Amino acid sequence: MNWKDTRLKWIPENYENVSVVHLGPDKVWKPDIMVYNSLQHFDYEMTDVGLVSSGLIWWVPPVNLHTSCELDWTYWPWDYQKCRLLVGSWTKTGWELDITTISGANISNVDRDNFVPGAWDIVSGIQQRIEITAYKDNFVELQVDFVLQRRSFLDKKVAVLPLLVSCCLILSAFWIHPSSTARLRLNLAAVGVLVITLLAHRSFLPSAGGQMPMIVAMTTGLVVLAVVQLAVILSLANLVSRTDSPSMRFLAPLQMISPFLCLGNLPLIGQVPASIVPPWSRGADDTENLQPDLPKLQGWNLIAQAVDRLMFIVYTVIVFFFLVSYIGAASANFNAKTGNN
Known part of the structure; x- marks a missing residue:
């Protein structure tokens, strides 16, 4: 800071052309400038002041300031x-x-x-x-x-990477046959990742005050989606194990929309074709005509696959909405913060 004291003026030519002198802080008057909203305020007030022949005084003390926002x-x-x-x-x-x-x-x-x-x-x-x-x-x-x-680059990695992994696990579970136990393990893995992520967020964020971070709300929403998916998995697993046949009232509409839902005997969509024997399912004495006992795409299997496709579409839209809302809101927050200045 600087101020001017006309009482301390002098003509340099009368004092061997000395135009600047340094004085102790207790030799001149200093303004009581403070930061009103500081929590702790430490000035090194014993630093010298610079006095110019025009009466201008410069004082730049080091300051250690703590405030709250x-x-x-x-x-x-x-x-x-x-x-x-x-x-x-x-x-x-x-x-x-x-x-x-x-x-x-x-x-x-x-x-x-x-x-x-x-x-x-x-x-x-x-x-x-x-x-x-x-x-x-x-x-x-x-x-x-x-x-x-x-x-903090680490915070961004910890916050986002587990969510992306969980989204991939949740969405990929819909492409596994309901009778497969791998689907249940995949869903439980996603739930485990999300719960650990919530605990990690708890250690990073304050426990009181402020608004709930959108990333925490998104993680909580994914946990709800994973739990709902778990209920769907158990329901469809019981559905495909039934020995009776569903009514044609349910099958006829599915036959009409099957091209739009990608229903069919294609790899990774429903079930593996009966004409293909994966190498890992063959034994040493297996012959080419041995085929795995796979469920046919008909009856309850067709209904279960249709439910999976619809759930996959709904979940994809929800996850996309989460990501777009989060990124868009963060950009709008930046514009609002800088625009208010």
Whole structure:
């Protein structure tokens, strides 16, 4: 900070052309400038001040400042936070002590040339001179607004990668035959990954205050989808084991929409064709005419496959909606944070 004291002017030619001197901080008057919303404020006040022959005084003490900001965790870990510092005289009114920015303008950008980002990066910084009238007095303060961006690459990996893996596991389970135990194991693996992810989020995020992060809401939603899928898996497994035949009222519509739902004897869609014997299912003494005992695509198998296709479409739309809403909302949050400045 700098200020001017006309009582400390001198003519350099009268003092061997000395135009700048350094004085101890206790030798001159200093303004009581403080950060109003600081939690801890430590100034190294014993640093010298620079006095120019024109009466201009420069004092740049190192400052260790701790303040608090109201954080919005909704878009964690792609969050942008807005923090505000209020700087002004602790005891003097605007008539006694006026405050301006270094450039002298009422609104200016914060100088970030020497800023080294750590866990947070400063996206923008605006400082503004504010005049406040209270108790018939005029008070002047500087309002400094920062928009901060989280830079933790690890948080983004921990938050997103397990969700993508879980989505793939949940969606791929619909392409396994309902009677296969691999489908149940795949669903339980997805549930396990999601539960562990929720526990990991619990360790990263605060336990009180703020909004629920969208990533946590998305993880919780995927857990619900996985549990619903588990119920569907058990229901379809019982359905395909039935020995009776369903009514033609159910089969006729499925025959009409089967091309749209990809119903048929194709690999990875329903069941493996009876004419194909996978190499891992053959024994040493097997012959070419030995075929696995596979369920036919008819009756309850056809209905189960149709349910799988419909559930796959619904789940794909829901997962896509989750991802688009999360990415779109995070982008809108960035525009809102920077646009309000």
